[in-house]
Amino acid sequence: MVNDSMNLVFLGTGGAWGIPELNCDCRICTEMRARRESRKRCALLLSGVTNLLIDCGPDISSQLSANPVEKIDGLLISHEHGDHYLGMDDLSAYKRTMPRGKFTPIPVFLTSRAWETIGSRFGYLAETGVIEVRVVEPGKKYVLGQLEFIPFKTSHGGFAEGSVGYIIRFRRKNGDEARLVYTSDFVDVVDAPEELLSPHFLIIQSYWFHEPAQNRPSHMSFQRSLDFIRRWKPLEETFLVHLGDADMVPGDPANSMMKKTVPKHPLAPPSGGAPYPVPLHHDQWQESVDQVVRDYRLPFKITVARDGMKADLS
């Protein structure tokens, strides 16, 4: 099965509350507002012959309005945190606008533990035929149209026992198989499957730039993600998503906010010297990442994703 086209659309690239965050006047949010930048809740769309939505947070209606598709063939849910599923009711639109008798429920793939939480709120979507629940198990292979995927178990703290990442396989125009890995929110991977190695594309969380002294919410920083990028060795491109505003910025009075974290050992050039400064907006993020890639001579292309960005994977 060959996909004529396969586009990856970054519907949202922000953390759990999006940035700039409501009520926040930290240096990062202030700078982003001045530049009219925003990162909505994290969601992805693989569009082609098969349209696959990955996560479905509270911004999904505006995200899909800005990046429309006629139908959604399936939804992968990474875990049971609100920013990854609270928009599921908006999928009703795809049923409501379909000619009578033509709609088939949207298959929603997620772990049983994730459905325990999500089903207590959105069970009616299954009962009314908007969605069809497909419980997945880490390590098993699933097929959806022209795509295949394998969930893998991730560690993302006690309130997300059902969290998984996904390895998605598809065929390119030339017939070759390619793999895309989406880690979602995580701090580590349990029993990493072999298919995680050398994926063509990796989408990885960078909630902070510097790893915090206490990683209590069990998220991935850019600094820590470098270990995983080095280990998994993505062949073509790595995309950073789920960016937050919780890094402390030197001199910012907002550093006293509860969400702001002290770095553990801030990422610094290999030759020593001052740590890399915390990026305040998109261009600074990409410049800092490029500098780290050069300084550490990393043989990887790392792109800081932004909302609405598209990548042609075919």
Ligand SMILES: [Zn+2]
């Ligand atoms: Zn999240």
Ligand SMILES: [Zn+2]
């Ligand atoms: Zn989460």
